Structure formats: C-alpha cells, structure tokens
Amino acid sequence: MRDAAVTIRDVAQAAGVSVATVSRVFNRPDLVTAALRARVLTTAERLGYVAYGAARALASGRSRAIGAIVPTLDNQVFAVCIDALQQRLDAHGFALLVASAGYDAARETREVRLLLERGIDGLMLVGAEHPPAVWALLGRRAPAVPAVVTWTSAAADIPVPCIGFDNAAAARRIVAHLLELGHRRIAMVAGPTVGNDRAAARVAGVRAALAASGLTLAPPYLSERPYTVPDGHAAALALLSLPDPPTAIVCGNDHLALGALAGARALGLSVPRDLSITGFDDLDFAAYAEPPLTTVRVPAAEMGQRAAEYLAAAAIGPAPLLGTVLEAPVMLRASTARPPSRLPAALRPPRCDRPASALR
Template identity: 40%
Template sequence: MREVAQKANVSLATVSRAMHSPDKVSASTVERVRKATEELGYVYNATAGDILRGRSTVLGVLVPTASNALFGETLHGIQTMTVGGGYSVLQAATHYDADGEEALIESLLQRRVHALILTGVTYGLEERVEQLAREARVRIVVVWELPKPDMTASYVGFDNMEAARRMTEYLIELGHRRIGLIVGPFSKIARARHRLEGYRIALERAGIPFDADIVKERSPGLLEGREAMDRLMRNEDRPTAVFAASDLLAIGALKAARSMGLSVPGDVSVAGFDDMEVASYQDPPLTTIRVDAYKIGQIAAQTAMEPLGSPTRNYCLDADLVIRGSTGPIKPGGGR
C-alpha cells in the first residue's frame, strides 16, 4: 500500500479511504489510486483493513440448501446491497441439520463476521441465537419468518401461517374438502410448522376433520414432491386437491400426476408456495403464494450492515395468492 501511496502521490490514509470508503474521497483521487493499484498489481487486503479499523465488513449467510433457486434470489438481494455497502458475503448451507448449523455459526463467528443472516433457526438453536443477539457482538437477522415474542434478533419475513391458511381456504372455496398437504420439515423449522398450522386452521374453520394420513413431511425438492404425491394419490380415499407448501414440491407433484395419467386440475388440483420463476411456466401454470425473496434479501442486508448496537428491526412483507391454471372447482360428485 505504501508503494501505491507514493505512485498516486497521496498519504497511506487516503489510499485506505479510497479503497474502502470512496465516497469520502474526491473522484480524481480515487481514479489516481485505482490507476496506481492496477499498474503495481496491488490487491487490497480487506482482512487487514478490517483489523486496522476495528470492525468487520463480512456478513455470514446461512441457507438450508444451495440448490433451491428461491434462496438464490434472497442471496442475490443480499449481494446487491453488500457490494454497494463495501461488505462481502460468506455463505453456507445447513441442510436442515441442527448440529451442522451450529458448527457453521461458530465457524462464521470465528471469522469475525459483522452479522449473521439466518434463514430461520433450526429447532434446538433458538437459545444460542438469542444469546448472540443479546450479547450484540454480531448483528443477527433472521429471514423468511416472523419474530417470536421478546426476541432480540431482527427479522425480515412474512406470515407463513396466514399465507398457508389463505391457500387452503381458496381450495375449500373451490369445493374441495379432501385436501392433501405436502409440507417441508415441520419437525425441524418453524416456517414449515406454521404452514402446517395455517392448513389446519383453515380446515377447522370449514368443519373439515384433519387427517394425518394425507399430510406428508418432506424436504423441499422435486423428487420428494413426486414421491409424496404418488403416495397421496394411491390412497383409497385420495385427495381432490393437494397443497404443496413449496413450489419445488408442487412441481414434483405435477410430474407425479402426469405419470399416473391424472389431469390437473380436472382430476386433482395442485397448489404451491413461493412463486418461483418456473412456476408460471409449468403445464398447467402453478397456482401459488408469491413471496418476494429478492426483497427479503435486500432488507436483510440493509439491517445486517447497520452498526453493532443498532435497534432491533422487524419487517413483515406481503405474501399474495396467485391463481393460475393448476387449480379448479371440484368435479361434480368428486367430494366426500
């Protein structure tokens, strides 16, 4: 860096500001520093810079899986904000495993991240995450869920329970009373549990008994959705509608229905949750719940980049019902 300062004819402090806070230096100075670094082949040591300034410019982000495009949209939103804010991102996948998630959190803490952005909190880790939030050594932002009472962490999410209730009530309004559910790992994560609860609330309000035989718990994935749908539709009293509380599960369910020679929505209606980009390109296009995953990421990053000790912030975004061609009224005589 000393050579860069000499070549650009500025101080070491000015070189440092030009690299990590260019808004605080004139444009002409930034350009001189940039040209000097290029000519000398210098690469700024961000880690050393963080140590000198006594603060981190790294965010740790945990998602359940790297293969789900929806979480990719959240990551995209995060990175859009961090690039402009002078932060970098370390990202890892938990695979819904509490022990693995705990190990990843500790690893990120050891790397002195400024904040942790968590896609929900796996059951069993709530106390540890709340402890970190209270200690305020790192910013804690939980996404895709709403806060629990008296939680110190910040949240950016939506009402999973209400969204699932609305979808189930929509299917009931179409005349369906035998409604199957394929849902994420509700024994491990709160948002999947809340979607199950929303489904149950809608059934109860309509006077429809809950039947555990037509509820399938699966990790969100195409193969898992196809397998769960196959099981549901081989039931002697099979559903006339299936709510797959993840678009990946729903797309797998559509594939299963076609393989069994079933018409959608003629023989069975199928609904999803998320409104991934591919949902509208299915045949038929998928009825689903629209979630703005990209905006969740943007707001989460803004909240995470705030200084340590900043107030807790909680954001509840809309989740909208999107009606397409995969759902329709029950056939005459189809209900039981």
C-alpha cells in the same frame, strides 16, 4: 505467500507521502488535498495496489463482510434471496460469506461459529428456529453481531429482527381458496417440520383454515416429505391410492407440487378437472408448469434486499429496524378449480371388464 504484493508502504513511498495519507485517501478522501489525493491514486493504480482486507479488518475492527446461512442453495428460492442479498451488500461495500446448513441444527451452529471466526459484521439466517448455541454465539462478541432472521414474521421469542412473511397466513389463504371452490377432501404434502418453523407454520395454517370449516388434517391426508420433486410424485401417488382420495392437494413447496402434478398425470388424472394442486414459493417454473401452478409467491429477492440494507446499516451504527412483514400473495393459476362432482374414472376401483392396469 504474499511476498511481492504491493503494500500501502510501497504506495506511500512511491508517492512520496506517509502511509497515513495513503490510508486517508482511500477511507476519508475529504481529509486530503485534491492534488495529493490524485497523486496517491495515480501511484496506487500504477503499482496495482489492492488493500489487504485482513489488515484492514484487524486495524479497524470491522471486516465489511456479512454472513448468510441458508438451508440449501439447491432450492432456487434461497438462491434468489442470496443473489439479491449479495448484490445489495455489494452496493454498500460488503462482501458476502455464504454457508448452507442442510436443515441440520448442529451443522448450522458449526457454520455460525465459523462465520463468526471470520469476523463477519452481520449475519442473515433463515427461519426463527435455531439452536440456543446460535444465539449464545451471536451474543458473545460485544456488542453482539447484528443478525436478521428471514422467511418468518413470528418475532415472538427471538432476539433479532425478522424480515419475512407470514407462512401460516399464506397457507391459510391458499386453503381458503380451495374451500371456496368447494373442496372438502383436502390433503397436504408438507416439508419436514422438525426444526423447521416455516414448514410447521404452513401445516398449522392449513390446519387452521380447515378447522374453520370444521375439517381436520391428519395422516394419511397429511404427509411429510423432503422438499423434492420425486417425493412430491410419490406422495401424490400414495394419497390418490387411498380409498377416499383427496380432491385437492396442498404442497409445502413448488417442487413437491410439480412432482404431485406429474403423479396425477401418471394416474391419468386431469388437473385441475379431477384434482386441484397448489404449491408454495412461485419458482420460475411454476407459472409454466402444465397446468400453471396456483401457488404462494414468496418474496425471496425482497427479503434478501431488505436484509442487506438492514445489516449494512447495523454494521455501522445502531439498528434502525425491528421487524418487517412482507406480502406473500397467492397466485391463482390453472392448477386449481372446483372439485369433480364424482370420483374421477381413473380413481374408481377396477372392474373386471376394464384393464386393472389403470390403477397402477
């Protein structure tokens, strides 16, 4: 395969020095005389020498590669994080191996193993909830492979530092906003909570805020749906066809909220006049939705950057960080307002003198 590739030996020979010197020119340039260094560099350039990472990793014991596993890259919020992670890692000379686990614990374990096999020097994970096998795998190498967990701040029982935000608190704040506006019938369309501590924390936060006002959250006011726009649409339709429809719908993320917005529109409802809707993530379409979406801004890029800084450092020496809680502010926009004083016309039971189709 790499038959004709230029190796360090070729460079050494062409420059009339030893391989050790060539190696030093690239790794510890300060140890080599300026003149020699220049000669080697020139020769290397001329020959088109590209050091072979595998050999380097094998000899030095570090791969200068970091792994990251996200639930999916389909969701822009994770993609943004990965983008930031990669750029920052790049600045430190690390490469990024990505894998997506699709919200599946078994697949995640598999990916961790694969990444470890690749000799990664660090690993970024999303969320606090991971199969025990993951932690076991991580600890196997000695010393254990440095890892960070993002998207969460609850560092409770996990053996690695967190760089994230408080999902529950953010959910609480957005519900508090709704309560202040006067809403009492507040429903939630959550993401799937099994194996997903972030989704669960958001539900818990909503529930806590409601409880503080003597309200509760339970099906059918609480529904769990995959994080997609069509699911948000369907969920909103279901909620709004309830005999006692909510005046506000809290969505687990912006995709669900965008769908809910469309659902409300399909029913002839005006948001926020007839119904308030909130999202979570603050993706770039959120501020430009119709109406602009009140949502929680998730510091995706910043998590990526901080994770990169931490992992780059931890790959070299001992880890200087234990936990970081980032801000996740509520972005108040036009999709929330005071609840309507009475049931919106579009939701009222059909009467004989009006076309029943309004309810569809």
